[in-house]
Amino acid sequence: MQSHEFKRALFEVLEDTGKRRLAARSLRQFLIFLIIANVAFAVLETVPEVRDTFGPHLKFLQLGSGLIFLVEYVLRLYVADLHPPMRRYGPVGARLRYALHPDAIVDLIGALPLVLVLILPTQAVTMVVILRLLRFLKLARYSPALRSLISAVAAERRALLGSSMIIFGVILMAATLMYVIEHDDQPEKFKSILHGVYWAITTVTTVGYGDVVPISNLGKMVGAVVMLMGYGLIALPVGIIASAFAREIHSRDFVVTWSMVARVPLFEDLKAAEIAEVAKLLQAQSIRKGGTIAQEGDVADRMYFIADGEVEIKLARDSIYLGEGSFFGELALINQTRRSASVIAYRDCQLLVLEADALQNLMDRDATLATKIMEEARERVKAGKRILGELAEEELEQAGVYASAEDVETQPELFDPSASRKV
Structure with a gap:
């Protein structure tokens, strides 16, 4: 049992869940x-002066970090069967399938240099250096923006392939024309169409090294047209990727927002379309570290979702800390009582705010939605879900604080402040 609990805890830490x-x-x-430091070490190690002075230290750091990456890879394989999509394949099948996942392959690439440096001859050091530099690919696991960019490129692969064919066609046509026009005047520089391809590539990409240029009037005219076309051709794939990336970011933000709203008990029984309508009411708000989000004694007329950052809820005897993905002030939408605690930004925060008036306007337009929300609110109040003023039991559980309303109201000494982080 303890082994299973340890494995579950390890999975939650490695995969950032729970x-x-x-x-x-x-x-x-x-x-x-560690990834950024490793890439920097691999680059610095190629500088003779740095290698001669700090060579042993850099080698020690590379071996140490390689061992950490190897342990990380092994541990991720160990907990692979806890991934929900993998559970049905069993311990062995889940690990084999996970090992073929792109993220796992990148993790393996990060661990390989430590293994290869022990078994390969000195002449293969270049391969080890290249693999060490490829460790920067591991950053994709920790960068949502980079993963979104990769997804955007993958989603538009057909459009990108089509634009690449157009660019290649223009290059081939320009190279052929230049070979026909300039071959007699510059037989050494335009020996064949392949030599013209080099000129066409440098011209279309607007690099223009100047080592191969047309000298005839007709050749210069063709060169001018190709240069002007180059701007449009390069902008073609850039525009495709930019629009796909913006669409991917928008879709991801919508999914994240929808998921946060769906987690709120007050809305958990709503249909997907109804949750989407509530999500449209959210307004973005940025709060700097130390800024006040809600003041004790103010009317609680809005609830908050934490898109990024961390907030501190200052109670009478303790403080509760909620992080990214959490919410608070749910019952404020219905009860609009006085706030029983002050809330400040413990770190810089990006918040999504749902105002009671906006929700009320939506409920006025949709009687079915209003009935569902009000019934859930009455059930929650009847069931004793209200605790510590406008805070709900689920909001405290997000921070790992567990207590019943009766305990807090009648026996505050039983409310265990050690379950949350002290100020």
């Missing part, structure tokens, strides 16, 4: 630092 967010965030930041 309630061990602090440990997961610390591990993620450490690995990101």
Whole structure:
């Protein structure tokens, strides 16, 4: 049983799921630092002066970090059968399937240099250096923006292939024309169409090294047209990727927002379309570290979703900390009582705000939606879900704080402040 609990805890830390967010965030930041440091070490080691002076130290750091990457890879394989999509394949099948996943292959590439440096001859050191530099690919695991860019490129692969064929066609046509026009005047520089391809590539990409240029009037006219076309041709794949990337970011933000709203007990029984309507009401708000989000005693007329950052809820005897993906002030949408606690930004925060008036306007337009929300609110109040003013039991559980309303109201000494982080 203890072994299973340890494995579950390890999975939550490695994959950043569950309630061990602090440990997961610390591990993620450490690995990101280690990846960047490794790439820097691999580059610096090629400088003779640095290699001669710090060679032994750099080698020690490379071996140490390689061991860490190897342990990380082994541990990820160990917990692979806990991934929900992999569970049905069993322990062995899940690990084999996970090993073929792109993320796992990149992790293996990060661990390979440590193994290869021990078994390959000295002459193969170049391969080891290249593999060490490829460790920067591991950053894709920790960068949502980079993963979105990769997804955008993959989604538009057919359009990119089509634009590449257009560019190649223009290059081939320009090279053929230049070979026909300039071959007699410059037989050494335009020996064949392949030699013209080199000129066409440097011209279309607007690089223009100047080592091969047309000298005839007709050749210069063709060169001018190709240069002007180059701007449009290069902009073609850039525009495709940019629009796909923007669409991917928008889709990801919508999914994240929809998921956060769907987690709120007040809305959990709504249909997907109804949750989407509620999500449209959210307004973005940025709060700097130390800024006040809600003041004790103010009317609680809005709830908050934490898109990024961390907030501190200051209670009478303790403080509760909620991080990315959490929410608070749910019952404020219905009850609009006075706030029983002040909320400040513990770190810079990006918040999504749902105002009670906006929700009320939506409910006025949709009687079915209003009935569902009000019934859920009455059930939650009747079931004693209200706790510590406008805070709900689920909001405290997000921070790992567990207590019943009766315990807090009648026996505050039983409310265990050690379950949350102290100020």
